[in-house]
Amino acid sequence: MGMELQDNEGIAMEVQDDGEERDFSDAEAFSSVVEALTGVAMAYNMVDQSDRNQYNNLVSIVDPTPGKGPEEEALLVTALKALTGAISKMDVAFHTSLLSNIFSLCIWNYGYETRKAILELIISLAAVPDKFLNSCLHMLVSNFMAPKRIRQYNTHPRLAEKRNIYGELYVALHHIVDLVPLAPMMLKEIIDKKMPRTTDPKEVLVMFVECMLGLESDEIGEFLGSTLLIKVVELLVDLDVNINWEDIPQDELNKGIFDMELDVEENAHDGAGIGIKPETGKILKGNVFADKLDSLMVLVCEHLDSCASDGHLVKVFDTLAECFRRTVMNAYKSKFVQFVMFYACSLDPEICGLKFAVMLTDIFVSNTEDPTSRMSSVSYLASYLSRAKFVPSSLVASILKRLVEWCFQYCQFRNGCESVVYPKAHRVFYSGCQAVMYILCFRMRQLMDIPQLRSLLFHLPLEPILCSSLEPLKVCLPTIVHEFLRQAKAASLFKTSTCFPYDNLLESEFSKAFGGIERLDMFFPFDPYLLKESDRFMRPNFEFWSMVKTTYSNCNSEDEDEDLDALDDNAEHDNLESNSESDDEIEFSLSRMSITPKPAFHYPMAGNLHNGARMPARIRPSMSPED
Amino acid sequence: MEGLRVVDANLTVYIHPSKARNSRHAILRQLSSLLFTYSEVFDGVILAFEVDIKSTCCKILPRLIPNFGAELKANLLLFSPMLNMLVEGKVVKLGKESIHAIVLGFSSASIMSEDIRKELKFNIKHGEEVFSSTSHKRHVIKVGSIVRFSVKRHQKRHREGNSEKDLLQDSDLKGNHYFERLNHPQKSRKRTE
Numbered sequence: 001m002g003m004e005l006q007d008n009e010g011i012a013m014e015v016q017d018d019g020e021e022r023d024f025s026d027a028e029a030f031s032s033v034v035e036a037l038t039g040v041a042m043a044y045n046m047v048d049q050s051d052r053n054q055y056n057n058l059v060s061i062v063d064p065t066p067g068k069g070p071e072e073e074a075l076l077v078t079a080l081k082a083l084t085g086a087i088s089k090m091d092v093a094f095h096t097s098l099l100s101n102i103f104s105l106c107i108w109n110y111g112y113e114t115r116k117a118i119l120e121l122i123i124s125l126a127a128v129p130d131k132f133l134n135s136c137l138h139m140l141v142s143n144f145m146a147p148k149r150i151r152q153y154n155t156h157p158r159l160a161e162k163r164n165i166y167g168e169l170y171v172a173l174h175h176i177v178d179l180v181p182l183a184p185m186m187l188k189e190i191i192d193k194k195m196p197r198t199t200d201p202k203e204v205l206v207m208f209v210e211c212m213l214g215l216e217s218d219e220i221g222e223f224l225g226s227t228l229l230i231k232v233v234e235l236l237v238d239l240d241v242n243i244n245w246e247d248i249p250q251d252e253l254n255k256g257i258f259d260m261e262l263d264v265e266e267n268a269h270d271g272a273g274i275g276i277k278p279e280t281g282k283i284l285k286g287n288v289f290a291d292k293l294d295s296l297m298v299l300v301c302e303h304l305d306s307c308a309s310d311g312h313l314v315k316v317f318d319t320l321a322e323c324f325r326r327t328v329m330n331a332y333k334s335k336f337v338q339f340v341m342f343y344a345c346s347l348d349p350e351i352c353g354l355k356f357a358v359m360l361t362d363i364f365v366s367n368t369e370d371p372t373s374r375m376s377s378v379s380y381l382a383s384y385l386s387r388a389k390f391v392p393s394s395l396v397a398s399i400l401k402r403l404v405e406w407c408f409q410y411c412q413f414r415n416g417c418e419s420v421v422y423p424k425a426h427r428v429f430y431s432g433c434q435a436v437m438y439i440l441c442f443r444m445r446q447l448m449d450i451p452q453l454r455s456l457l458f459h460l461p462l463e464p465i466l467c468s469s470l471e472p473l474k475v476c477l478p479t480i481v482h483e484f485l486r487q488a489k490a491a492s493l494f495k496t497s498t499c500f501p502y503d504n505l506l507e508s509e510f511s512k513a514f515g516g517i518e519r520l521d522m523f524f525p526f527d528p529y530l531l532k533e534s535d536r537f538m539r540p541n542f543e544f545w546s547m548v549k550t551t552y553s554n555c556n557s558e559d560e561d562e563d564l565d566a567l568d569d570n571a572e573h574d575n576l577e578s579n580s581e582s583d584d585e586i587e588f589s590l591s592r593m594s595i596t597p598k599p600a601f602h603y604p605m606a607g608n609l610h611n612g613a614r615m616p617a618r619i620r621p622s623m624s625p626e627d
Numbered sequence: 628m629e630g631l632r633v634v635d636a637n638l639t640v641y642i643h644p645s646k647a648r649n650s651r652h653a654i655l656r657q658l659s660s661l662l663f664t665y666s667e668v669f670d671g672v673i674l675a676f677e678v679d680i681k682s683t684c685c686k687i688l689p690r691l692i693p694n695f696g697a698e699l700k701a702n703l704l705l706f707s708p709m710l711n712m713l714v715e716g717k718v719v720k721l722g723k724e725s726i727h728a729i730v731l732g733f734s735s736a737s738i739m740s741e742d743i744r745k746e747l748k749f750n751i752k753h754g755e756e757v758f759s760s761t762s763h764k765r766h767v768i769k770v771g772s773i774v775r776f777s778v779k780r781h782q783k784r785h786r787e788g789n790s791e792k793d794l795l796q797d798s799d800l801k802g803n804h805y806f807e808r809l810n811h812p813q814k815s816r817k818r819t820e
Contacts, residue, residue, distance in 0.1 A: 088724045088739045127720060127727050128737060179719055179727055180735040182663065368648060 033082035037089040059097050064104035073114050080117040087124045103139045108146045108158050119172040127179040137187050141194045144211040151203045166211050170218045184223035198238045202292045209296055213303040226319035233323045236337045239293040297534035301343050308347040317344050317352040329376050338525045339538055346541040349390040357399055365406050375431040382435035383526035386442035387543050393446050397453045407432045408461045411468040423475045433472035437484040444487045445549045463494055490552035628715045630708035636701045641694040663733050671707030708778045718772045721756040723749045
């Protein structure tokens with residue numbers, strides 16, 4: 001096979017399949033391309049018709065439409081190589097159609113050789129200062145995603161080459177950055193513009209994010225700083241906020257259960273893949289977002305894994321922490337994105353885990369932060385320390401000490417000033433107290449088992465805080481207060497015989513008041529994780545309430561041990577819950593404290609367990625408010 | 628090398644009230660956002676700055692959001708090449724058609740074949756692309772060489788900025804990348820490495 005340059009027909013380079021083959025040299029191709037380019041580089045009406053034909057021929061060779069045969073592709077490669085050498089002859093004014101064809105090329109449509117030629121041309125074009133750089137970067141970023149035609153077929157051979165194609169794109173970007181040092185500045189903006197939206201199809205989101213994360217771990221990530229990761233996290237937050245909890249139960253019927261909008265009934269429609277009914281649109285939409293978020297969470301967790309194995313997790317964590325502080329922490333009750341932090345911490349508990357806890361504590365005790373951030377941070381802190389298995393008891397104890405000391409100082413400062421409990425004015429204090437109690441509900445037994453920490457716990461000024469005139473026990477969530485007092489009593493935490501006569505006075509109106517309209521009083525960010533695919537990253541490090549050893553569980557330790565052993569899978573977990581029904585007290589505490597998702601088969605409607613794209617149908621609330 | 632100059636500037640930096648807690652940090656951040664971007668006010672690219680904050684008092688400037696106007700004196704190092712100035716750059720890519728160089732580590736320049744002196748011929752020696760002089764045997768330009776050339780044309784790019792918008796009292800500058808195109812027909816010559 002060879003290619004022939006026919007001078008009488010301009011640039012027409014034809015592949016001859018007959019025996020008369022003639023390889024024509026690069027120089028010949030180059031000179032004919034230069035001729036074609038220079039022939040039209042003048043005012044339109046001055047261009048000779050033969051020159052115009054020659055140029056049009058070249059434009060038609062560099063045609064971006066997919067489905068080229070091998071001959072056409074070979075011709076394209078030759079033309080691209082020749083163009084790479086003739087960059088200086090290209091002019092935006094005279095060669096618009098050619099340039100527009102070049103920048104519309106999609107590398108996913110071609111084989112390795114053609115891709116290489118396209119990217120070489122793009123690199124050369126980008127190196128011409130200020131002319132084509134923007135278009136080149138646009139073209140490369142557009143190629144982060146495969147075209148729809150390829151995306152639709154999961155088995156398309158080009159998708160198998162995905163990693164290679166990403167690699168080629170990174171190399172091209174790398175070359176461009178070497179030639180034009182300020183290119184990353186422009187690249188940042190282009191990625192920002194091209195970033196898919198939450199409404200885009202799942203494949204688009206997944207491919208784009210996968211490519212971005214790859215770029216982040218590449219050397220260019222250094223130049224782009226933390227932008228890429230921040231963009232990804234922002235996308236996750238966007239998806240997260242699109243999954244609604246139903247409004248927190250004002251509704252009597254919903255008491256104890258937050259229906260995720262993916263209710264069982266509506267899921268049945270989704271699972272069957274039937275057309276979307278208008279009335280179920282909202283529900284299906286929620287489900288779709290959860291599905292997208294799930295896939296992206298898997299990508300991000302895998303990226304964190306690779307960062308950990310490469311040894312630059314700490315650096316990535318700093319970016320994540322900054323991003324968490326800026327967006328996630330103040331996003332209204334985000335549900336899943338925070339687990340990125342949880343997972344990052346679990347990969348390096350000594351450094352990242354510690355940093356995260358200290359950062360949250362610092363925000364809480366800082367006077368300059370706004371109250372909502374402080375309340376939110378202490379909610380995160382409480383939930384994190386309670387739920388993260390990898391956090392050592394010593395760290396829990398030291399953070400507890402800081403929290404309690406802050407609360408104690410606050411009490412001393414305010415004591416006696418107020419005669420009437422006014423939750424909203426002291427909301428930061430109450431959220432601190434609630435956090436302390438929540439952590440102790442989960443960790444008291446562990447702390448009690450270590451003599452040093454036990455003595456530390458006994459020396460904490462808990463009693464003066466709880467008995468202060470601010471009366472946190474009246475204001476904090478009744479379920480937490482109840483459980484805390486129960487465990488404290490079993491552990492004889494309070495030396496004096498002070499009784500806390502609040503059992504009958506529990507009044508959640510107060511708690512609602514301090515939580516404000518955002519109900520931060522009942523926000524526990526690290527409640528059990530409900531996304532199916534990415535759950536495998538979180539589960540091993542996650543402490544379920546049903547697995548927590550409480551201080552009062554000594555009396556029936558045998559049962560407890562059996563139950564704990566049985567917790568490994570969901571079915572047995574279910575047994576535990578049904579067994580425990582006999583014991584009123586345990587049932588009470590479980591129903592209130594455990595936010596463990598019920599297995600889907602608990603509900604008759606959710607019979608199809610193998611429906612991979614579905615989230616658990618129902619979750620229990622963090623806390624059920626009592627009206 | 629020409630094109631570098633130091634200027635003294637009296638600036639008023641607008642600080643958003645939310646940044647009032649650490650105003651020094653806010654000022655430095657605002658000025659840093661100007662680095663390596665073309666500024667019309669100074670007619671050049673700011674490469675470095677040194678700030679002397681005149682007083683601790685700030686005027687409150689009436690606006691939709693009343694910002695603080697912090698007055699300061701700044702010493703700025705500017706890069707503003709003009710036509711026919713001689714600048715130096717490090718060669719990063721060579722081809723038959725062009726030489727690509729980077730000036731001061733941030734600005735990219737290209738010298739096209741028609742602007743390269745005729746005595747410099749392109750050839751490939753030991754697999755390496757070089758421009759070698761016909762008159763002087765050891766005069767070779769290859770990747771990594773420093774070349775001195777004169778500016779034939781330079782381009783400044785302007786586009787809407789975001790955060791920098793409120794920075795300077797008397798400017799609406801949002802200048803950004805500064806890409807120069809530097810060519811010289813005769814004076815392109817290599818310095819000893």
